[in-house]
Amino acid sequence: MNGAPMLPLRDVQAGTPPPWWPPAPGWLWLGAAVLAVAVAVAIWSVRRRRKAARWRRYFDQVVAEAGTPAERLAAISALLRRAARRLDPQADRLQGEAWLHLLDQGLSPPAFAAGPGRLLIDDLYRPQVDPAALAALHALARRRFVQWMVRS
Template identity: 50%
Template sequence: MTDSTLVLRDIHQGIAPPWWPPAPGWWIAGALVLALGAAYAAWRNHERGKQRRVANLFDSAMEAANDLPEQVAAMSELLRRAGRRGNPLADKLQGEAWLAWLDAGDARQSFGLGAGRLLLDGGFRRDVDAGDVAALRALARARFIAWMVK
């Protein structure tokens, strides 16, 4: 029953599909990645802008102060305003309790043991050391920005 005239040939692979244009699923995946990247970039830009505005608010308050004791008083006022965001009663704290509130979450205790102690009476002194005010300014600026950007 076999036919000896039957010619058999090897099986040949078909032509591979071209890489371009990609399948619709790849277009959707690419668009999703681009949309997520654009949304992340817009969010980061917004956060940087907010941080820049808060820093400008702090810096303009420091520039408006005429002398070093006024700068210390302005820093204290700004920190109290920012502290109300975390605790509505934070601006009512006095003395060591206020410094402890400022040091919350800071293992270095920069306000209670460091330059931040100037907040207790620096705004009421006639003479304040410029180096101490500069150290306090850097510390207060960082804390103010961190609290306001939350």
Template identity: 45%
Template sequence: MTPASVPALPALPLKAMHPGLSPAWWPPAPGWWLVLLVVVLLAGGVVCWLHGKRKRTNALMHYFDHALAQAITPAAQVAAMSELLRRAARSVDPLADRLAGLAWLQFLDAGLPHPVFTSNQGTSDIGATLLEGAFRPQVEVHAVDALRQHARQRYVLWMRGI
């Protein structure tokens, strides 16, 4: 067949092309619901974890304060702080409660940005109060208050596992 002998096809009428409608933004596709669910669960988990951490810290501070409230005299409070610190030290190092004197104070200062219990000359006032305060007949109340602040902070950090 030659091209001249092929019958011509009739021209097909073409219609104008219309673009389809774009998908609506609501409701989102099922994959987006899954992403939203994962984000909400993660956020809820973080909030629960932070709440539990804060609750545990508050419970530890309450226990420390309650143990000191049981002690009547300032010397008894120093003895209670020493006992609580030694218990907490065992969570860091099982043999830490056997340390004494300057070695114990250096262990208490380990990891702190500024030493509190020791100084360049040996023991600081706070360290001396901790070492000797339980054995003195009279201990100054402001020395016990200064020791309480640092001992409480160290106790809570060690008991939280930091």
């Protein structure tokens, strides 16, 4: 071993850190997936809002075509029953308090059984309907109608 030349040994040198750009392929895939989900949620949200706007216009048009306040009340009732069939095919056959309780499902406080929704039972067949109560019912019924129609 005496005859072997001595090699100069150096300490381990730290390499240069990797650059931050371009990122590793895994980060690119993750970014693409997050972007795809964000685009899908945005498209879904826009479509849902447009669908709700179409149902609101439809509700308002059908109610406006009815002439007298009593006919408007009947049109509101018919629209709500049509929307209820989307939840349960037998829902449009409910009467009285059972019908109001179905309309109140998910509402806090109950606005149909203990609010302007009582018109659907109390004043449905009367020739004279209070216009202020009908306006309150219209807003409430339109909101419930759109919720049920957009849901499915």
